[in-house]
Amino acid sequence: MATVLSLSGSPSASSRTARLLRHLDARVAEHGHTVVPLDVRTLPAGPLLHADTSDPGIARAVDLVESADGIIVGTPIYKAAYSGLLKSLLDLLPQSALAGKTVLPLATGGTATHVLAIDYALRPVLSSMGAHHVVQGWFVLDRHITVHDGGVSVDPAAEEGLHKVVDRFTRALASQSDLSAVR
Template sequence: MSKVVILSGSPSTQSRLYGLINYTTEQLQQAGAEVTLLNVVDLPAEDLVTANFNSPDVTASLALIAAADAVIVASPVYKASYSGLLKIFLDLVPQEGLRGKPVLPLFIGGTLAHLLVIDYALKPVINALGGRHILGGVYAVDQWVERLPDGAYGLYEELVARLERSVKEINELLKL
């Protein structure tokens, strides 16, 4: 069974980003992948800030990334870049920690003006970590994700189509 880790750099588990994450998780699981959600916000802040490589939580998180067949990097966009929380975690990933793994960016922001954050902010960092197979990614605008009364999320039709195309691409790469 292929292992996919979704690395969420959102400081809030109530973010609309989880509409994208939840949908992608369901699609991957239906295809037969084992999906693990790694919320950076759940890791001890002091261990992240001090780069405590001996922290059991940091060690376990890095082991998840190392064991993954594919990694999905998810973040809200703040100040024209991904979250600082995501950056502080990516700084802990070993130099070649993403080599040989397809990487799919999932980003959400308040405006289309930040669409290029994936290309200009994230891709150079992924490349520095050995990631060479960086998929096009999905950028969504907040308005395309509706919070529903039951806690679920409603997604804009075009967003669903783009997520499905990206999941299909991962499935093909992982031979699911």
């Protein structure tokens, strides 16, 4: 099966976005995929901001992106855009870093007015980096995510939508693997 990088672009250590991703990682793993979590906030700040790909932590992050078959990109939405922390990582990656990969964009935010940030801010960047397939993204309101004991629970309506997009993502990964096997 595929290797999936679950990438959180949240700067917060108590991030709902990161916890939501870890919650969804289990569903991806249930489909037989290997999931590798990465919280961008754990990367060394100086080398990240200076795009120093010789730094071991940054080099490891670049390698994780390169070796993944699929990537789930999660970000909180701030001021109608994805996080600056995520932007810092995307900016240091090679232009073709997502070539041949299936990508699922996910976002969280305080109001429904931020839902368009996925399609108007994040999706174009992911596509420009050569993603083979950017599946339909999903937005979850902060109030639909409840943090407890290190985990989360998600409002049932939001959870249903999340399951649909995650399952669509895993099907796209399987199709991509099938195509690769034929070549």
